[in-house]
Amino acid sequence: xxxxxxxxxxxxxxxxxxxxxxxxxxxxxxxxxxxxxxxxxxxxxxxxxxxxxxxxxxxxxxxxxxxxxxxxxxxxxxxxxxxxxxxxxxxxxxxxxxxxxxxxxxxxxxxxxxxxxxxxxxxxxxxxxxxxxxxxxxxxxxxxxxxxxxxxxxxxxxxxxxxxxxxxxxxxxxxxxxxxxxxxxxxxxxxxxxxxxxxxxxxxxxxxxxxxxxxxxxxxxxxxxxxxxxxxxxxxxxxxxxxxxxxxxxxxxxxxxxxxxxxxxxxxxxxxxxxxxxxxxxxxxxxxxxxxxxxxxxxxxxxxxxxxxxxxxxxxxxxxxxxxxxxxxxxxxxxxxxxxxxxxxxxxxxxxxxxxxxxxxxxxxxxxxxxxxxxxxxxxxxxxxxxxxxxxxxxxxxxxxxxxxxxxxxxxxxxxxxxxxxxxxxxxxxxxxxxxxxxxxxxxxxxxxxxxxxxxxxxxxxxxxxxxxxxxxxxxxxxxxxxxxxxxxxxxxxxxxxxxxxxxxxxxxxxxxxxxxxxxxxxxxxxxxxxxxxxxxxxxxxxxxxxxxxxxxxxxxxxxxxxxxxxxxxxxxxxxxxxxxxxxxxxxxxxxxxxxxxxxxxxxxxxxxxxxxxxxxxxxxxxxxxxxxxxxxxxxxxxxxxx
Ligand code: TSJ
Numbered sequence: 001x002x003x004x005x006x007x008x009x010x011x012x013x014x015x016x017x018x019x020x021x022x023x024x025x026x027x028x029x030x031x032x033x034x035x036x037x038x039x040x041x042x043x044x045x046x047x048x049x050x051x052x053x054x055x056x057x058x059x060x061x062x063x064x065x066x067x068x069x070x071x072x073x074x075x076x077x078x079x080x081x082x083x084x085x086x087x088x089x090x091x092x093x094x095x096x097x098x099x100x101x102x103x104x105x106x107x108x109x110x111x112x113x114x115x116x117x118x119x120x121x122x123x124x125x126x127x128x129x130x131x132x133x134x135x136x137x138x139x140x141x142x143x144x145x146x147x148x149x150x151x152x153x154x155x156x157x158x159x160x161x162x163x164x165x166x167x168x169x170x171x172x173x174x175x176x177x178x179x180x181x182x183x184x185x186x187x188x189x190x191x192x193x194x195x196x197x198x199x200x201x202x203x204x205x206x207x208x209x210x211x212x213x214x215x216x217x218x219x220x221x222x223x224x225x226x227x228x229x230x231x232x233x234x235x236x237x238x239x240x241x242x243x244x245x246x247x248x249x250x251x252x253x254x255x256x257x258x259x260x261x262x263x264x265x266x267x268x269x270x271x272x273x274x275x276x277x278x279x280x281x282x283x284x285x286x287x288x289x290x291x292x293x294x295x296x297x298x299x300x301x302x303x304x305x306x307x308x309x310x311x312x313x314x315x316x317x318x319x320x321x322x323x324x325x326x327x328x329x330x331x332x333x334x335x336x337x338x339x340x341x342x343x344x345x346x347x348x349x350x351x352x353x354x355x356x357x358x359x360x361x362x363x364x365x366x367x368x369x370x371x372x373x374x375x376x377x378x379x380x381x382x383x384x385x386x387x388x389x390x391x392x393x394x395x396x397x398x399x400x401x402x403x404x405x406x407x408x409x410x411x412x413x414x415x416x417x418x419x420x421x422x423x424x425x426x427x428x429x430x431x432x433x434x435x436x437x438x439x440x441x442x443x444x445x446x447x448x449x450x451x452x453x454x455x456x457x458x459x460x461x462x463x464x465x466x467x468x469x470x471x472x473x474x475x476x477x478x479x480x481x482x483x484x485x486x487x488x489x490x491x492x493x494x495x496x497x498x499x500x501x502x503x504x505x506x507x508x509x510x511x512x513x514x515x516x517x518x519x520x521x522x523x524x525x526x527x528x529x530x531x532x533x534x535x536x537x538x539x540x541x542x543x544x545x546x547x548x549x550x551x552x553x554x555x556x557x558x559x560x561x562x563x564x565x566x567x568x569x570x571x572x573x574x575x576x577x578x579x580x581x582x583x584x585x586x587x588x589x590x591x592x593x594x595x596x597x598x599x600x601x602x603x604x605x606x607x608x609x610x611x612x613x614x615x616x617x618x619x620x621x622x623x624x625x626x627x628x629x630x631x632x633x634x635x636x637x638x639x640x641x642x643x
Pocket of ligand 1: 046047048050051054075076077079080081082083098123124170171172173
C-alpha cells in the first residue's frame, strides 16, 4: 500500500534544514524520550522506520536488523537507497543532510517522505548525534557510496568505496550507541522482536528479519505477513475461541487519511483493541479511536434494530457491550498527525475521526448485510453483555453501600485486629479454614487480622463483572480492605498497611496466590503499585534434633542445615505439605512473627503495567544472614499475570 499522495519527484532539494545536532547531545531525553534501555531501543526503531517508509512507498521488500556482538546495530534494506545527489540548500549530498541536520528527511516539510515513523518524529540525525559512530552505505546504480560520522560529525565526504551489482539497491546503516549517553547498551532481543513483528503486521508484504549475533548459534526471527493486520488479529486471538471464523476488515482513504481496520470477536469478556498512527502505537487513542467506537456502536445498534434482534422495548447497546471480547487493530496513516494531551500521545486530528467513522460504518453495514449469521452472533453476545452489565451494576451498588457502613459490614469470617492505627495493621489472606484457624490462634491480635478464604478463588480474567462481584470471597476482601474498587478506589480508606497472602508452599498455593494477585491487579492496582501487597513464606521443612528445631524454606537450605548439624539418625525431618500441618505456634514462629518471618513484597514496574514482579523485602529482626541467601537465590518473578 502506498502512502505517497503527491506526485512531486523526490529529489535532493526537498530536504529542509532546521538546526544542528549539539542540541540533541545536550538534551537526549527531549528527542528520544529517555536514555534508559527504552531510549536505546528507540534508536533502532528510528532507523528501521525509515526503511519501513520506503516499503510503504512500494520500493522495499526486506529489512534486516542485526545486533552485533559488541551491541552495535546494522539495519539494511533493499529500497532505492537514500539519494546521494547534492542538496542545493545545504550544498551537500542529501544522505549527509539526512544524518547531520536535525529534522532533515522531509518529515516536517511535506513532500518527500509523507509518512514518518519514530516516536518523536525525529529520525536518523538524532540517532547519529547519539552514536559513538555511524556508517551509512548506499547501493545505487552499481556503486557503493559510504560515509562515516563520529558523534554526529562526518569523518570524510561521501565517497564511492566500490562497485556492486547494478540490481542491488538499498541503504545500510551501522551504528554504535554512545555509552557516555545511554545508561545501558544492551539490547533486548525480545523487545526488538516484539516491535519488529508489530511493524511487519502493519506493513503487509514486508519481510523483517532480526538476527542476534551475540549468542552462539545466532538467533534469528523473520516476520512477513501477506495478510497484514488481518493476520495481526488472528495472532492476538490465538489461544482464544473466536466467536466466528471470519476476520472483518475495512480499508480506504478519506480526506487524506488512510484507514485500515481488522477485527474479530472471541468468546471472552475483555477487549483488545490496538490503534496505530503512521505505524506508531497510540495507547491513549484519540480521534481515530473515537471514530472507530462511534461507527461500531451506531452500526450494530442500527443493524440490531433493523433485524429485530433488539426489541423496541430494550435499551441501546453500549459501546462496551459491543466491544466485549473484541480484538481489533485500527491503523491509520496521516500526513501531519497532531498529538494532544498531557503526554502528547493522543491523536487530535478531527479529519481522522470522520474518516474512520464513515469508512467503517459503510463497510461494516455492507458486511453485516452479507453475513447475517455473524451479525446475529455479535448482537447476541452484546445483549448478554448488556444484561451482565445491569447485574453488575446492582452488585456494585451493593459493595458501595456496604463499604459505606464501615465496621458494621465487615465479613463474618474476618478476625479483625484491634489497633485502630492502620500503619500498624496487617491482614493475612489465608487459604483454607484449618490454616485460618491456626492463624487466628497464632496472631498478634492487636495488629494482625486474619481473613480465611474457602474453596477456589475466582479467576477474574475469566468471569464477567457481575459474577466477580457476586463472589463471596471477593466481596469479603473488598469490604475488609475498605478501599473500594476501580474508579471508586480510595487508598485513604485502606484499613491495613500490609495485605499478606498466606498460602501453602506448593503448586496449588502458588496458583491461589496468582489468582489473588490477578484480582488485586485488575481491581485495585494501586495496592500493588504502592507496595501494600506481600506474600508470606511458610517453611518447607522442620528439622528436630536433640530438642533443637530448625526450619528450612528451600531444599538447599535444608541441605545446608543438615551439613552443619550432621546427617544421622537423630534427625527428625518433617516436610510441610500445607499450612494446616503446622500448629499455631509453629505458624507464628515461622511465617507470621514480624521478627522472624520473610515477606515478599509484590511490585509493579511503572513503565510496564503488563508485568508484576515479586521482589523480596526482608522485614525481620535477627537471623538476617541465612535468610538473605535464601532471598537472593529465590528471587522469583511472577510475570504476565493474565495468562
Ligand atoms: F534514515 C536513515 F538514514 F537512517 C535510513 C534511511 C536508514 C535506513 C536503514 C534506510 C533508509 C532509507 C531511505 N531506505 N530507503 C530510503 N529511501 C529514500 O531515502 C528515498 C530514496 C529514493 C527516493 C526517490 O524519490 O527516488 C525517495 C526516498 C525517500
